[in-house]
Amino acid sequence: MGREAGDYHVIALAGNPNTGKSTVFNALTGLKQHTGNWPGKTVLLAEGSFIHHGARYKLVDLPGTYSLIANSGEEEVARDFIYFGNPDATVVVTDATCLERNLNLVYQIMEITPRVVMCVNLMDEARRKRIKVNKKVLAKRLGIPVVTTIAKSGEGLYELKEIISRMATGRMKTQPCLVKYEPEVEAMIECVTDDLRKVIGKDYCLRWLALRVLDGDSELIKRVEERVSGRNCKHGQGRLKQLSRRDAT
Amino acid sequence: MDKEGLNSYQGEMPLKDKIVRSIYSQAEETVGFAVRFEEGGSDWDRKLDDILTSPVWGFPIMLLLLGIILWITISGANVPSDILADFFFELEGKLTGYVMLLGLPAWFNGLFVVGAYRTLAWVVSVMLPPMAIFFPLFTLLEDLGYLPRVAFNLDRVFKACGSHGKQALTMCMGFGCNAAGVISCRIIDSPRERLIAILTNNFTFCNGRFPTLIALSLIFMGGLSKTGGEVRATFVVVGMVLTGIIVTLLVSYVLSKTLLKGTPSSFILELPPYRLPRVGSVLVRSILDRTIFVLTRAVLIALPAGAVIWLMVNINVGDKTLLSQGAEFLQPFAALIGLDGYILMAFILGFPANEIVLPILIMAYMSWGEMSDLGSMQAMGELFIEHGWTWTTALCTMLFSMLHFPCGTTLYTIAKETKSVKWTVLAFALPTFVAIVVCFIVNQSIGLFWR
Amino acid sequence: MKMDRLKPGALAFVRGLDATGVQRRRLLDIGLVKGTRISVIRRSPLGDPVLYEIRGAMIALRSEEAALIEIGLE
Numbered sequence: 094m095g096r097e098a099g100d101y102h103v104i105a106l107a108g109n110p111n112t113g114k115s116t117v118f119n120a121l122t123g124l125k126q127h128t129g130n131w132p133g134k135t136v137l138l139a140e141g142s143f144i145h146h147g148a149r150y151k152l153v154d155l156p157g158t159y160s161l162i163a164n165s166g167e168e169e170v171a172r173d174f175i176y177f178g179n180p181d182a183t184v185v186v187t188d189a190t191c192l193e194r195n196l197n198l199v200y201q202i203m204e205i206t207p208r209v210v211m212c213v214n215l216m217d218e219a220r221r222k223r224i225k226v227n228k229k230v231l232a233k234r235l236g237i238p239v240v241t242t243i244a245k246s247g248e249g250l251y252e253l254k255e256i257i258s259r260m261a262t263g264r265m266k267t268q269p270c271l272v273k274y275e276p277e278v279e280a281m282i283e284c285v286t287d288d289l290r291k292v293i294g295k296d297y298c299l300r301w302l303a304l305r306v307l308d309g310d311s312e313l314i315k316r317v318e319e320r321v322s323g324r325n326c327k328h329g330q331g332r333l334k335q336l337s338r339r340d341a342t
Numbered sequence: 343m344d345k346e347g348l349n350s351y352q353g354e355m356p357l358k359d360k361i362v363r364s365i366y367s368q369a370e371e372t373v374g375f376a377v378r379f380e381e382g383g384s385d386w387d388r389k390l391d392d393i394l395t396s397p398v399w400g401f402p403i404m405l406l407l408l409g410i411i412l413w414i415t416i417s418g419a420n421v422p423s424d425i426l427a428d429f430f431f432e433l434e435g436k437l438t439g440y441v442m443l444l445g446l447p448a449w450f451n452g453l454f455v456v457g458a459y460r461t462l463a464w465v466v467s468v469m470l471p472p473m474a475i476f477f478p479l480f481t482l483l484e485d486l487g488y489l490p491r492v493a494f495n496l497d498r499v500f501k502a503c504g505s506h507g508k509q510a511l512t513m514c515m516g517f518g519c520n521a522a523g524v525i526s527c528r529i530i531d532s533p534r535e536r537l538i539a540i541l542t543n544n545f546t547f548c549n550g551r552f553p554t555l556i557a558l559s560l561i562f563m564g565g566l567s568k569t570g571g572e573v574r575a576t577f578v579v580v581g582m583v584l585t586g587i588i589v590t591l592l593v594s595y596v597l598s599k600t601l602l603k604g605t606p607s608s609f610i611l612e613l614p615p616y617r618l619p620r621v622g623s624v625l626v627r628s629i630l631d632r633t634i635f636v637l638t639r640a641v642l643i644a645l646p647a648g649a650v651i652w653l654m655v656n657i658n659v660g661d662k663t664l665l666s667q668g669a670e671f672l673q674p675f676a677a678l679i680g681l682d683g684y685i686l687m688a689f690i691l692g693f694p695a696n697e698i699v700l701p702i703l704i705m706a707y708m709s710w711g712e713m714s715d716l717g718s719m720q721a722m723g724e725l726f727i728e729h730g731w732t733w734t735t736a737l738c739t740m741l742f743s744m745l746h747f748p749c750g751t752t753l754y755t756i757a758k759e760t761k762s763v764k765w766t767v768l769a770f771a772l773p774t775f776v777a778i779v780v781c782f783i784v785n786q787s788i789g790l791f792w793r
Numbered sequence: 794m795k796m797d798r799l800k801p802g803a804l805a806f807v808r809g810l811d812a813t814g815v816q817r818r819r820l821l822d823i824g825l826v827k828g829t830r831i832s833v834i835r836r837s838p839l840g841d842p843v844l845y846e847i848r849g850a851m852i853a854l855r856s857e858e859a860a861l862i863e864i865g866l867e
């Protein structure tokens with residue numbers, strides 16, 4: 094993802110399938126990505142840009158996913174963009190009527206990057222189903238900014254732009270409240286993280302990577318290894334693989 | 343832990359589970375604090391689903407909706423088609439006038455006006471209206487959330503054929519354009535089932551072939567001027583769609599038992615709530631979308647193709663034109679499957695885009711005859727009948743159009759999506775084979791039983 | 794008891810999964826972890842797949858998948 098420094102900020106739009114990502118994308122960029130009321134409408138990356146207070150933001154509409162484990166091509170596309178693409182901010186568009194499952198993805202993304210905005214979309218449907226979302230409490234619990242929107246009518250999108258711009262330019266810091274795993278899992282994470290730090294240095298989000306090592310996601314580990322070996326750590330090659338083998342214990 | 347256990351799933355499972363479980367319990371806790379669920383929300387969704395996915399009404403309603411959309415398209419397309427045709431025909435006269443005025447040679451008029459311009463005009467006037475009516479209606483159903491219900495209703499059938507229920511969704515996308523349909527196959531995760539969906543997507547007719555079917559069914563089965571012609575034509579086109587679905591299922595079945603053997607993979611389909619589309623803006627948007635789509639393709643493909651075809655019907659090799667040479671060579675084979683050499687030639691030359699098949703055919707026939715009124719169904723019917731078409735010819739042409747090889751763009755997309763020459767070749771060969779077999783059987787049985 | 798045994802209208806909760814690999818992960822990701830409540834909404838016209846409500850979403854599963862989900866009744 095080549096990008097000239099300072100030229101524009103890259104913003105990723107992630108979320109579960111059919112939560113309105115493309116609708117948000119269209120509303121912000123004025124483009125005409127196809128939307129449709131079924132999960133899986135977007136399968137390719139789409140890019141567009143918008144200008145807010147004179148600064149330019151490049152928005153990337155990702156395919157909808159339930160998770161970032163790369164069980165499928167779309168998940169891989171989304172994960173690669175968020176993890177390797179290193180966007181300046183990631184907006185997770187969520188369905189207000191089904192937040193538990195949507196939070197599964199939000200928490201996963203928070204493990205990768207602290208620069209996350211949660212956009213609780215489809216507020217009109219939540220209202221219809223009498224579901225009341227308290228965004229202040231949500232934001233406090235998660236430690237990231239939360240915006241409620243109705244993408245179809247544009248409600249809340251100005252606020253979303255404000256927050257995106259503050260986050261992407263570094264004027265807003267977040268303190269994500271990450272998931273606490275069971276003590277023995279946490280112990281493993283710590284152990285793997287230490288090893289990873291020695292092997293690949295600091296720039297990759299190690300906690301998340303450690304979790305994937307524990308998951309046994311060998312394909313991802315290979316990818317990271319390729320990147321690392323292309324850069325500073327010569328002695329690190331092959332170590333990750335050993336790690337991933339070791340951890341199933 | 344021993345070596346075996348490390349890499350086997352027993353070793354990993356509890357850990358994966360623990361990770362996801364922790365995330366979910368934290369999510370539950372957060373939702374518990376931040377979200378309140380109150381009684382008495384509306385549930386018209388479920389009531390609608392009671393009908394649209396009911397054992398009794400589910401299937402009839404799918405068929406009925408298809409029929410209604412096709413009927414609106416068929417009966418609505420006539421008037422705008424005529425208006426466009428009149429407009430283009432008048433303009434053609436003017437263009438020819440200018441060409442003469444400038445003292446340009448006759449071949450110039452032939453190549454650019456009769457060849458390129460007329461093909462473009464034909465494509466726009468005959469193709470645009472049905473596409474610009476069908477597609478917006480379809481988009482309304484899509485926005486309402488009906489398509490996943492179709493997949494839900496039909497999944498059992500797809501499963502029986504060894505393929506994936508989401509194939510119904512990719513087929514729906516194929517109605518708009520098979521290339522788009524092929525790309526949408528990415529929603530199917532299992533590579534085996536995805537390939538099946540890609541290889542069979544062509545059996546749902548795209549917008550480029552749809553107007554051909556409409557025109558032929560109106561002329562030959564509807565009875566143009568007779569009352570109720572549009573309704574009869576609608577039945578024929580619905581029949582064609584069903585034929586396409588049946589062929590899709592049969593071919594999927596055969597593929598899943600031979601080349602793409604395997605067990606059905608997992609099927610997880612989320613049904614979104616119904617959402618009332620903003621009818622006005624959806625209509626305006628998708629009509630504009632389609633118009634731009636059709637016009638772009640017409641300019642990029644129909645225009646140059648028109649010029650090339652004009653050359654082919656005007657350059658003589660020996661005592662015949664290039665096109666006639668080809669057509670005569672194909673004639674014996676074409677006759678077996680209920681077509682004639684020119685029709686087959688038109689399909690072959692129409693490889694870049696299905697829209698240009700009929701205009702090629704018209705130009706080929708016209709090289710020894712004149713069609714007075716460009717774009718009128720009446721004139722087209724007369725031209726075809728003059729060249730020996732019967733009801734059977736029309737049926738076989740429609741079937742061939744439904745089933746034959748995918749257009750160039752689609753094939754290119756298939757090559758990109760599968761990254762394999764083998765599957766791309768098969769994506770070409772398989773439908774062609776099916777089309778030939780079906781047309782042969784239909785033609786021969788009509789010959790045997792009806793005479 | 795396995796989930797494919799349930800009839801429309803039934804309420805249950807998840808006890809565990811028999812699936813492995815990617816399939817297991819997918820089921821987990823849509824929220825079918827231990828203790829999750831599910832309710833059976835309807836069968837499709839031909840009897841399979843069946844629509845379940847899982848964490849506020851309507852999700853259709855084939856009987857093969859449902860048979861991998863061990864449930865307990867409320």
Ligand SMILES: Nc1nc2c(ncn2[C@@H]2O[C@H](COP(=O)(O)OP(=O)(O)OP(=O)(O)O)[C@@H](O)[C@H]2O)c(=O)[nH]1
Pocket residue numbers: 108109110111112113114115116117127128129130131132133134135136156157158214215216217218242243244245246485617
């Ligand atoms: N009522 C309501 N409908 C919305 C809202 N936002 C989006 N929609 C509708 O929800 C459906 C899905 O929107 P998309 O933007 O295609 O969703 P997506 O997240 O891009 O979906 P995928 O690409 O399949 O992952 C469309 O029919 C939209 O019109 C909203 O705030 N309220």
Ligand SMILES: [Mg+2]
Pocket residue numbers: 114115116127128134135157
């Ligand atoms: Mg989308």
